[in-house]
Amino acid sequence: MTHQPGALRQPTAEEFQAVQESAEFRRLRSSFRSFAFPMTAAFLVWYLSYVLLSTYAEDLMSREVVGNLNVGLLFGLGQFVTTFLLTWLYVRHANKSLDPVATRLRTELEGGV
Template sequence: MTTPADPPAGAPPIALSPEEYERVQASPEFQELRRRFRTFAFPMTGAFLAWYLLYVLLSTYAVDFMSTPVWGNVNVGLLLGLGQFVSTFLITWLYVRHANRSLDPAADRIRDEMERGEI
């Protein structure tokens, strides 16, 4: 049972001023959280885009290679295309693991410190 003082589910428990949010954003803890996110997200995004571009370029300019049969009617292009789906799921799994281990605990600490007024 909630009391009138309890915030609605999902709402922040306290309202912070823009200055307080700016102070949190400038804190070393928040900067470290941003660094952890960026050191994973940017390289992974670049690698995936390069892999996707390679697939598109091979499909356009290396038709003979992409149509090379592997077994039966399955060719290299089909395998690389299916590899796009596999790599998408792999990247998603890696990000969730990274977030659970590295990002979420740090974000929870920052939120708790914000709510207590320590940052």
């Protein structure tokens, strides 16, 4: 099998291991985890709070804020808002901190353009 121009080469297991043990890969993993774990925990707490309040704090959740708009509905809509917000924050973090490093590591490992 001949190597075609622009084709990526298949790295060896030893090369993968070397990249995983590199300081740059450890920083990449740490950057991902330092963002993903706290945000995931915060969102799960927020979501679980909504579910528990909906179940056990009916008086609070049914309290009207404006017209027919009550606290429960605001919390529910807030779930959508926070989902989009977290997605936007993650994309921004990935574009700035994760993707450039991951692309550089991948290019070094696989070659290519």
